[in-house]
Amino acid sequence: MSGFGFAIARRDLLASAAGRAGSLALDLHDQGRSFEEGGGKWRFTSPTHVVRALVKALDELEAEGGVVAGHARYCGNRDVMLEEIGRAGFKPLLPEQLRSPIITSGDVHPRDFRALGVAIKEMAAIKEMAAIKEMAAIKEMAAIKEMNEIFTRY
16 A cells, blocks of 8 residues: 655755665655655655545544644543453553553453454444554544443453
8 A cells, every 4th residue: 555654854864865775665865856856746656545535634633623632532532442441351551641542552361362353353443443543533432332342252
């Protein structure tokens, strides 16, 4: 799947990297030169669907109230999810002050880990998200309660 990344680099250091990339696809110097000389165009086929998705995500973030509002929603979703799946024995690995609002690692020992994985993949809300870590996509508490039911079964 195509995509893109962001780089913040001093121009002099980027220029000194000319010809030293470990791969053609990750040649940051050449891509930067291509952007400057080509009016902002990628060297290869532009990841138009990824750019459109980014624009859509930024529009949604602005409509929600910006980064502060989005962060508050992510934290609320995380807290509800941890409370719900905590009843099934899930214990976060990090103390509360160090936890991310988006990715939460924990200790859960299901009786049947493979069946747990299959159940999570089959859950409609998780299919939409593509991964548990994408908590920003969980917009309804029902999805979190459904996740708790899955953890409780396995």
